Amino acid sequence: RSDDKIRVSPVAKKLAEEKGIPLENIEGTGPKGRITKEDVENYQLPVSDEVQEQD
Amino acid sequence: MKLVILGGGPGGYAAAIRGAQLGAEVTIIEERKIGGVCLNTGCIPTKTLLRAARWLHEQEKMEAYGIDVQMKLDFGELMQRKKEVVEQLTANVEMLLAAHRISTIAGRGIVKNSQTVKVATEEGVQDISFDKLILATGSRPMMPPVSGLDLPQVVDSTGALSFKEIPKRLTILGGGVIAVEFAILFEALGSKVTMMEMLPTILPREDELVQEAMTEILRQRGINVYTDATLKKVEKAGDGLKLTATGVGIPEFLETKNLLVATGRQPNVEGIGLETLGIKVHNKAVEINEYLETNVSGIYAIGDLTAKMMLAHTAAHQGLLAAENAMGQTNKMDYRSIPGGLYTFPEAASVGITEQEARKTRGDIKVGLFPYEALGKALADYEMEGFIKIIATAETNEILGVHILGDRATDLIAEGALAIGMEACLEEVAHQVHGHPTFNEGMGEAAMAALGLPLHLFPK
């Protein structure tokens, strides 16, 4: 996915940057997987066991 | 899958076509004429008359270009043209339905139970069974409780569209989109027009700048615009009417040939069997969720009946999604980027929220305003009246609203609608190259102005 160009709306992009969420982590629900403002707003930080896996 | 649609207006027929495209066996029940209000007595006939009225209005402009012009309107011929346009369009829609193998039943339908609609046709009563049902019965003019509105000189929009002659004096009750279109229309055709609106302003849903500019345009054309005015009584006087009104600045008595009542429309919720299944009605409109479904599973409602934004394209889009959802998809209806238009000359159009609403609900905002008179195309075309206004959040520059008054506004708004639909920021519109000379250059300029860097505006 990372080498594919990520489809994201301009507002969503700004919002994600502001919140420090990498776009790669967000599931886009718009046409052709486009990340929308709502997707960023609904984004949940990964739960703690994922963090533990990295250790 | 049997999909039945009650009502053949723009909402209903769009649902029928999409349903057929997705493989449903579709039946559409229509008691009057396919095309509904929009094609028969709404959008299309008004726009046909307005096309002619605009040419009449433009005579002064033509003279400015060295054209010595004489025009004489035959109102009967114009009404004939209107009739032909309507007939051609409704015939097209009928052919389209037939080509999609959609059955059309002429008659009044009523929900009988959770699988059946009962239809009273010329050949008697028929029971039509369905798996899914889409209600699309539309709306009708609302008549305020004023005595004398039953006099024959009092008409609703449908009546005004079948005048036999142009009324010398026409009074219009109401100040919404339909009222303003008729005011501009009949003034250009030669009527002496008066408008009477109960609220403090005409076009109550539009941006204040549009309200003010349109009021000014109406007044410049010799139309009396009374706001904060209430009609009290209507009486016969000669072959016309005597109106009694109250309000600031309005004469107590007004003489008029005809009175056009355009005070709004109400959904057709009655007599269609909603009670039978317990389908919920709220504020006289059928209640629906984001997926256009009523509280009864498998039964959808769309269009004016749902009183969301009473526009033909809202109805049609709801119709497409309702059919898709009836066929198993799960598409949400989003009303944020639906444009609205006013087919006057100049036109007006808007999408999103007004500056006033944005200030109230979104706090810090940016506003970009660009006047038509600074556009080369406006000068070349003698269309200097107007502006494009764009509203965005101050923080992220997210575009919240676009408001246009001026030539071609109803088509220019498409760019604004797509911008909001795609969640564009001011930068996207400002950096987009717009063709020269066009009216849409004003959109780029308004966005640049909101960002503080307009090209053709004087520095502050």
Added chain:
Amino acid sequence: MKLVILGGGPGGYAAAIRGAQLGAEVTIIEERKIGGVCLNTGCIPTKTLLRAARWLHEQEKMEAYGIDVQMKLDFGELMQRKKEVVEQLTANVEMLLAAHRISTIAGRGIVKNSQTVKVATEEGVQDISFDKLILATGSRPMMPPVSGLDLPQVVDSTGALSFKEIPKRLTILGGGVIAVEFAILFEALGSKVTMMEMLPTILPREDELVQEAMTEILRQRGINVYTDATLKKVEKAGDGLKLTATGVGIPEFLETKNLLVATGRQPNVEGIGLETLGIKVHNKAVEINEYLETNVSGIYAIGDLTAKMMLAHTAAHQGLLAAENAMGQTNKMDYRSIPGGLYTFPEAASVGITEQEARKTRGDIKVGLFPYEALGKALADYEMEGFIKIIATAETNEILGVHILGDRATDLIAEGALAIGMEACLEEVAHQVHGHPTFNEGMGEAAMAALGLPLHLFPK
């Protein structure tokens, strides 16, 4: 920071304003008139004349709406109107420059060395020093090597814009945008028009469907369109001209009152001192990189001089970016979403690539085509001639091109341009609600058609 701009056309003056906005001390050198070709002898005067011509052309439509109409054009008054529009616009630009505290020097400039431009003014030669320089000297008509083109009845576009009377017979050499606009213009004003194009088609850069439809429209209006035709010789004949031509179907000899040569334009690269600094020229145009910089650091070139897309809005946008880059920003110019327009009636406009180019370069594609005659607005307005065509990749539905022929095309294209600019897919345009009744509905329909689900088209 001293920013000097050579040439005051749409490219040069946009650069000047943006430079001033960003804090530069700006000087603009112009040997003729601020506004360049576009405002004085290009975009604006042609569009003013076309506005009048359109009204003349519409008489038949007016009659269809019951308007009995008589028009008589005073060509002198129309030319006077054109003059006034041009004067007002150029005066506006001059005021705008002054308000931004931009110095204007009237005279011909030539690059003297890497810090100086030498200007020959009425008061003598001045040396103007610069830190950064933007070259914006534009272009001029190209005259093919045919004998007799120096006869007084032979004009270029500037000459045609100052005709004293409407020529009874006008022959136009060339088939590009400018040639077609003049053909439509003078036919409507009453000339008998003949077009002669060397290539196999008119409008060589447009989609084939546009080429064919426009050729058909020209012919229907009684304009002789000869393609694959070569002009061999021009001679005086009475008070007009005798033309000798070769080609299939074209008579060997043609009589005409005037010949308008509109065979293209060439950049003004000569006599401005490019050699002095070794500024590179390629194919007779100044070579630039994505940042609008020439091979000499700190020296930029924009507009027709760079022969990228010879359009006013390309020049202006390049001008904005060149000024921004001169002031330290690093903004890249992207030509992919720049629209182009044809201000005929009906209009035409396009953005992105044609179907033919897409098939060649992008392999599998989707095409959506929607005819104007299926639009309610087109019927209401008697504007059934035209279509909207949208082209996308088959795999990702990325929109590659939009081609419109029909009323308001030059404004409708803005939505297509924004769609391409924002890298939209067909879905975004198809799911966008378009107002009803509008011409822009055709854009949504074309996108739906490309996806296989149009609303108002017959199933195949």
